[in-house]
Amino acid sequence: MTIAAFVAGGGESESDPPPARSAQAAAAAPDGLSVWVANGCGSCHTFSPANSTAPIGPDLMQTLRGKDRAYVERAIVARNTDAAAGYSVGGMPEDFATRISPADMQLLVDFIVEGVRAQ
Amino acid sequence: MRRVLGIAVSILAVLVVAPAAFAGGWATVGLSSTPAGTQPGEPWKVNMTVLQHGETPLPGLQPTITIRNGDATKTFAAKPTKETGVYAASVTFPTAGKWTYVVNDGFMSGKAHTFPAVDIGAPAAATGPAATTDDGSGGVSWMWLALGGLAFLLAALILVVRNRRDHGHQPQAA
Numbered sequence: 649m650t651i652a653a654f655v656a657g658g659g660e661s662e663s664d665p666p667p668a669r670s671a672q673a674a675a676a677a678p679d680g681l682s683v684w685v686a687n688g689c690g691s692c693h694t695f696s697p698a699n700s701t702a703p704i705g706p707d708l709m710q711t712l713r714g715k716d717r718a719y720v721e722r723a724i725v726a727r728n729t730d731a732a733a734g735y736s737v738g739g740m741p742e743d744f745a746t747r748i749s750p751a752d753m754q755l756l757v758d759f760i761v762e763g764v765r766a767q
Numbered sequence: 768m769r770r771v772l773g774i775a776v777s778i779l780a781v782l783v784v785a786p787a788a789f790a791g792g793w794a795t796v797g798l799s800s801t802p803a804g805t806q807p808g809e810p811w812k813v814n815m816t817v818l819q820h821g822e823t824p825l826p827g828l829q830p831t832i833t834i835r836n837g838d839a840t841k842t843f844a845a846k847p848t849k850e851t852g853v854y855a856a857s858v859t860f861p862t863a864g865k866w867t868y869v870v871n872d873g874f875m876s877g878k879a880h881t882f883p884a885v886d887i888g889a890p891a892a893a894t895g896p897a898a899t900t901d902d903g904s905g906g907v908s909w910m911w912l913a914l915g916g917l918a919f920l921l922a923a924l925i926l927v928v929r930n931r932r933d934h935g936h937q938p939q940a941a
């Protein structure tokens with residue numbers, strides 16, 4: 649299972665690698681919420697700690713309950729591993745592993761894991 | 768026969784068009800910063816990156832940011848930058864307080880993207896305690912007490928003076 653599955657995931661993808669879009673945001677405000685906001689996670693996922701209610705991807709408070717950090721990180725960067733129930737594999741953007749720096753990734757994973765645990 | 772054909776064409780059109788629209792009609796919005804730390808009246812300059820399916824930069828949109836605090840609502844339009852799919856906005860929160868902000872990506876369905884509320888103008892420390900105390904109701908009460916005490920003293924003084932004067936004007940015994 650991954651948090652990465654979308655019901656309406658389209659088939660388009662870029663042939664060129666995207667620019668480093670999150671670098672600027674990470675430099676401006678290095679915390680987990682900022683990384684979440686910079687990468688548009690709340691545009692697809694419902695996640696109450698970020699006040700996001702988007703229905704495109706799974707509700708992270710549900711699908712990540714009881715999951716550890718390694719699982720969450722894998723779900724972000726390995727889009728084709730598995731999918732949450734009711735969602736198809738491969739819905740996550742394919743370039744998060746390169747778009748999000750390792751330091752930002754840790755902040756993001758911490759933010760998500762702690763948010764799920766706090767519920 | 769013609770009616771049946773019409774219905775069949777309609778169903779086919781729905782089957783073909785609807786999934787395509789559903790599959791392509793959403794985008795993610797990433798913000799270059801959050802407004803945390805912004806003071807009222809100061810601009811929060813933010814870049815919005817709009818990506819179809821979280822991957823493909825979308826040009827030619829007119830995204831907006833709407834801020835809200837109770838009944839107060841303001842919408843700010845974003846302008847395209849040189850970078851495809853990136854739009855710049857300058858948002859000013861008019862007053863301090865808890866504000867919510869929502870981004871409308873301007874893409875097809877015009878989906879609203881929500882973010883955590885932000886406390887604009889949150890005090891960095893407890894500043895200006897004297898001013899807030901003076902303006903509070905406690906300060907006003909003390910002022911009225913002092914005025915009351917002063918009035919009491921004045922009345923007592925008048926009574927004493929009048930009493931002495933009355934004694935002073937008493938007719939002398941013959």
